[in-house]
Amino acid sequence: MKTPRALALAGFATACAATLTGCSVDALIWGNGGAQVVQTSENLIKDLASGGTSDLVCDDAETDLGTAKDWEGRSAGEPERFVAEYWGEQVTLDLQWNINREGLPDGATPGDAFPGDVFYRETDDGLCVIDIDWSTLVDVG
Numbered sequence: 001m002k003t004p005r006a007l008a009l010a011g012f013a014t015a016c017a018a019t020l021t022g023c024s025v026d027a028l029i030w031g032n033g034g035a036q037v038v039q040t041s042e043n044l045i046k047d048l049a050s051g052g053t054s055d056l057v058c059d060d061a062e063t064d065l066g067t068a069k070d071w072e073g074r075s076a077g078e079p080e081r082f083v084a085e086y087w088g089e090q091v092t093l094d095l096q097w098n099i100n101r102e103g104l105p106d107g108a109t110p111g112d113a114f115p116g117d118v119f120y121r122e123t124d125d126g127l128c129v130i131d132i133d134w135s136t137l138v139d140v141g
Contacts, residue, residue, distance in 0.1 A: 034079040037097045037120060040127045041076035044118065045101075049074070058121055058128035065132065069105055070114055077102045082119065093130045095121045110139035 026035035040056060047054035049071040057065070077100035084091045087098065097120040105114055116135030120127040 030079050033081075033097070036127060037079035037099050038076045040120065041079075041099050041101075041118060044129060045071050045074050045076065054129070056127070056129055058123075058130045061128070061130050063129070063132045064134065066115055066134075072105060073103050074105070074115070075102045087117075087119070087133075090119050090131055090133075093119065093121070095119045095130050097122070097127065104137065108137050110137050112137045 024035055026038045029035075030038065044054050044056050047056065048065055049068050051068040053065070057063075079097055079099040082090070082095050082098055090098075098117050099120070100117050101115050105112070108114060113134045113136050115132050117133040118129055119131040119133070121130045
C-alpha cells in the first residue's frame with residue numbers, strides 16, 4: 001500500500017506532466033478522444049441544466065433530453081469506446097463513444113428517471129449526442 005506522501009507525489013507529478021505537455025489531466029487518464037468526450041459532456045450538461053437546448057445534439061437524434069432539473073448538479077463520468085454487445089439498442093446509431101453521468105438530481109427518490117449514459121457520434125465537426133439512456137433510481141433498502 002502506498003503512503004500518503006507517495007500518492008501526493010504521484011498526483012503532483014501527473015499535474016506537472018499535464019502542465020508541461022500542454023494536455024489536460026483527462027487526456028492523461030482517458031487519452032485525447034476520451035478527454036474530448038468528457039469536455040463535450042460537461043458542455044452538454046451546462047447547456048441542458050440552463051434550461052436551453054444544445055447544439056451538441058446530432059441533427060438526426062431522436063432522444064429525450066429531459067428537463068433542466070434532470071441535468072442540474074450532474075457531471076461527466078468515465079468515457080468509453082462504444083461496445084455493441086453492451087448496448088444492443090444503440091447498435092444502429094453509428095456511434096463511437098458513450099459516457100455515464102455522475103450524481104443525481106436534487107430531491108431524487110426511488111422510481112425517478114434520470115439521464116444515465118450519453119452516446120456520441122464522431123463527425124467532421126466534432127462529437128454530437130445521438131442518444132441518451134435513461135436510468136431509474138431504485139430503492140436498495
